[in-house]
Amino acid sequence: MIEVEHLSKTYGKKRAVNDISFNINAGEIVGFLGRNGAGKTTTMNIMTGYISATSGTVRVDGYDVLKNPLEVKKRIGYLPEHPPLYFDMTVYDYLMFCAEIKGVIRDKRRAHIEQIAETVGVSQVMDRIVGNLSKGYKQRVGLSQALIGNPPVLILDEPTVGLDPKQIISIRKLIKDIGKKKQTIIVSSHILSEIAEVCDRVIIINNGSLVAQDKISSITQSGLPTRLIVRVLGQEKHVKKELREVYGIKSVDVIGMREADSLDYLIETNGTTDVRKGVFNTLSRMNAPILQLRSLDATLEDIFMNLTDDKEGEE
Amino acid sequence: MFYIWKKELKAYFYSPIGYVFIAIYMFVTGVFFYISNLQLASADFVQVLEALTLMFIVTVPVLTMRLLSEERRSKTDQLLLTAPIKLTAIVLGKYFAALTVFLITIFCTFIYPAIIGVLGELDMAVVIAGYVGFFLMGSVMIAIGVFLSSVTTSQLTAAIATLAAIFSIYILDSIIAGMSDSWFSSVLRSISVFSRFNDFTMGIIGLSPIIYFISMSLIFVFLTIRVIEKRRWSE
Numbered sequence: 001m002i003e004v005e006h007l008s009k010t011y012g013k014k015r016a017v018n019d020i021s022f023n024i025n026a027g028e029i030v031g032f033l034g035r036n037g038a039g040k041t042t043t044m045n046i047m048t049g050y051i052s053a054t055s056g057t058v059r060v061d062g063y064d065v066l067k068n069p070l071e072v073k074k075r076i077g078y079l080p081e082h083p084p085l086y087f088d089m090t091v092y093d094y095l096m097f098c099a100e101i102k103g104v105i106r107d108k109r110r111a112h113i114e115q116i117a118e119t120v121g122v123s124q125v126m127d128r129i130v131g132n133l134s135k136g137y138k139q140r141v142g143l144s145q146a147l148i149g150n151p152p153v154l155i156l157d158e159p160t161v162g163l164d165p166k167q168i169i170s171i172r173k174l175i176k177d178i179g180k181k182k183q184t185i186i187v188s189s190h191i192l193s194e195i196a197e198v199c200d201r202v203i204i205i206n207n208g209s210l211v212a213q214d215k216i217s218s219i220t221q222s223g224l225p226t227r228l229i230v231r232v233l234g235q236e237k238h239v240k241k242e243l244r245e246v247y248g249i250k251s252v253d254v255i256g257m258r259e260a261d262s263l264d265y266l267i268e269t270n271g272t273t274d275v276r277k278g279v280f281n282t283l284s285r286m287n288a289p290i291l292q293l294r295s296l297d298a299t300l301e302d303i304f305m306n307l308t309d310d311k312e313g314e315e
Numbered sequence: 316m317f318y319i320w321k322k323e324l325k326a327y328f329y330s331p332i333g334y335v336f337i338a339i340y341m342f343v344t345g346v347f348f349y350i351s352n353l354q355l356a357s358a359d360f361v362q363v364l365e366a367l368t369l370m371f372i373v374t375v376p377v378l379t380m381r382l383l384s385e386e387r388r389s390k391t392d393q394l395l396l397t398a399p400i401k402l403t404a405i406v407l408g409k410y411f412a413a414l415t416v417f418l419i420t421i422f423c424t425f426i427y428p429a430i431i432g433v434l435g436e437l438d439m440a441v442v443i444a445g446y447v448g449f450f451l452m453g454s455v456m457i458a459i460g461v462f463l464s465s466v467t468t469s470q471l472t473a474a475i476a477t478l479a480a481i482f483s484i485y486i487l488d489s490i491i492a493g494m495s496d497s498w499f500s501s502v503l504r505s506i507s508v509f510s511r512f513n514d515f516t517m518g519i520i521g522l523s524p525i526i527y528f529i530s531m532s533l534i535f536v537f538l539t540i541r542v543i544e545k546r547r548w549s550e
Contacts, residue, residue, distance in 0.1 A: 011549075048397040052547045073399040084394035088329055100318035101398045145394065 001026040001153065001184045002047070007056035009042050009208075018044045018208040019056070024186065026152070029179045031195030031216075033048060034205035040131030040188040041081055041203070044157050047186075048078045060153060074103070077151040081158050082143025087131030087149035094130055095148065095272055112148065118142045120174060121249040136167035141175065154178065154185045160194060172198055189275030227296035228267045229255070229280060236263055242282050262291055319400070319408025320415070323382070327416050337376055340420045343370055348427045350490040358435045360428045361516045363519045368449065368512065371456045372481045378416060379460025380474035382409045383539070388468040396547075398515060406461070406539050421450060441518035448515025451528035456481055458535035465539045484508050 002024040009017040017039045024030050034040045043293055045051045047058050050067045064073040086094055095117070097107040117123045120140050125133060130141060139159065146154055159175065160168040175198050179185050189195050193200050196216055204212040232239050236254060243252045243265065250268045257263055269275050276293065283290055327333035347363040385405075386392040395405050459480050463518045464473040488509035494500040504510060508531070511524040 040403075045393075050329075050393055050396050050547070070399045070401070073397055076397065078393070078397045080390065080393045082390045082393075084391040086391055087389070088326070093325075097318065097322050098394070098398075100321075100402050101395070103399055 001028075001061060002186075003057075003059040004043075004047065005057050005059075007043065007046060007058065008054050009039075009046060009051070010054045015208050017046070017053070020208075020210045021056075022213055024184060024211065025183050027182045028201060029175075029185045029187070031199035032186055033190070033192065033195050033202050033204040034188075035190055038205045039208040040205055041157055042208075044078070044155050044186070044188060045080075048076050048155055049073055049080075050080075052315060074149075075151050076153045076155055077146035077149065079142050079146040079154075079156045079159055081161070083138055084145070085130045085138060087129070087139060089130055090127055091117075091130055091133070092126040094141065095144055098145045098148045098292045107298070113144075116144050119177075120147065121170070129309075136163055139163060139167070139171065143171070147178070150183075154183055156185065158188055158189045159192070159272045160189070160191070168194075173278065178207050206216070226269055228265060228266055228269070228275070228279070228282075229292070229294050229296055230290060231259065231262050231292040232262050232283055232288050232290055233262045234283070234286065238286060239265065239283070239288055242286055243267065243279065246275055246278040246282050248275040248278065259291060266296075266302055316400075316404035316408040316410075318412055319395075319405050320412045323409050323412030324415055326381075327412065332377060332381070334375060334467055337420045337423055339374060339377075340364035340367075340370065341423055343367065343426045344427055344468045346404055348430075352427070352431060356435075358431050360431055360437070360442050361518075361524050363427065364445045364449045365512075365516055368452060368509075369485070369534050371453060372485065375453070375481055376457045376477040378413050379457055380470045380475060381464070381465050382413065382461055383465040383543070384467050384470050384473045388470075394497040396543075402540055402543060406465075406536060406543070408459050410458060410539075413461065414454055416466060417453050417457060418450065421446060431479060438518070441516075444515045444518045444520050448512050448524070449524060451515075452508060455528050455531045455535070456484075458539075462535040462539045462542070465542045 001123075004023070005021050007017055007020045008015065020039075020043060031247070032040050032043070042051070044248065046053045046067065047060075049072055050064050053065065058072075059065070060075050063075075065072045076126075089097070092113070095113045096109060099113055104112055105148070120143055120306060122137060122140050122144055123135055125141075130138065133141065140193075143156070143159065146156065156175065160171050163171065167259050172194065175185065175187060187195070187198060198217060202213065203210060240252050240254070243249060244302045248269050251271055253266045255264050257267045267275065267279070279293070327336075344367060347366045348360075351366070352358060352360060353364045383392075385394065387515055396402070424499060428437055428442050432439075433478050460473075460477040463476040463480060464470075467473050467476070487503065488507050490501060491503045491510075494503070508528075514521050514524050
């Protein structure tokens, strides 16, 4: 659906986007992850035809954004970082204007707007002036704007930024619901849990370059934990001895005391056995309660921190 | 283009700008009309139109300052530039909206020559020619204003720049009038906006001044499009 090839954008001497290539298939929900200033917005602005790339191509549904900008723009609904709202219009007038310029057929405009307003949850504010709405509603109106004309591709730039937790949850839910309708969605964010929750696949950008792209599940290695930390109430000597006998455990070491009377142990496994059950059974048999058991394997967070570890220094 | 035009026209009348613009014109035209027509008992309305051209200095900035600068400041240009419409349509839609407000204003001032027509003898041909010239000259000024509102994100900067630009055109015209003949003065004279208007005030609708005014307007509309297009590459 979307093919991005060797995309670069330079501002004077600064490279905002550096040779980025990726493909997105129809119906996918892809997360665009990167720290602030990594080049997410620039890439999205190029894909939507708002600005031009210094080099490289973007194709949507086979159309080149430079050669056939109108065909590309017809297929993309874009919610920029700052929702492009006219503060002096009513919500209805605003959405009507969007429907007009996006070429929705005259007879269908009204019903179309009402249906989108229903989905996004702005029906009750249709007659209010956009400028007077709360931030959450403004964001929703912005999202409605992107949905107008049922574009096959949705590009949402930080759709939850600046919202309160309740609004964030409802916007995420909305995005997931929209994704079920087989629309291709690209969501940018600097929040990992958001991407993990909403998207099928993640593209990580750092300093204008693409550093990783993979399925969320394979990036976080859904495989078995190889290192575990267990906090146990009981005598060190016994616990160590018994644990070492559990099938699949290679080594057990004490790494410290975090809670009174208990010790934290680091367990390394052979990597092919799930030792958690054995650990539980053994310790429970010797009446040594487990206070905590967690895997030390890389989370999305760790991977992100590793990948975007900035060796060129902070901006 | 039609929808951009419609939206801008609505915006003029949602805000006070449209009304203020018309009111200023009606008021000032009324004052001039009173002084030069009623008090002097003259039926020469074109004098009033000539005096009114001075008003462009203050009124055109009011009309055009918002048009493109505000879109960029509030980032709503992202909506327009990523919608499936051509840039030319966006700029023309906005330009025509400003022209429409100007045209509505002109229609409103018809009441003054109508009064002359009722009370005395009105030279219709001269008035019509005067109005055509007045409108064409206004369209050039508005095109300049649209262009200047595209180069900045601040309404105030756009307004001041437009005011300065139109003011310079007037100054330039009075300088040309006082210059002795030389190749330089003839070059200046060939681009002078004002001298083109003089034909109309004498009741002549000539082809060349019409072409001049229209092409001047087009040049500035074209420059506006170029400025926005250029920005996509540099920003």
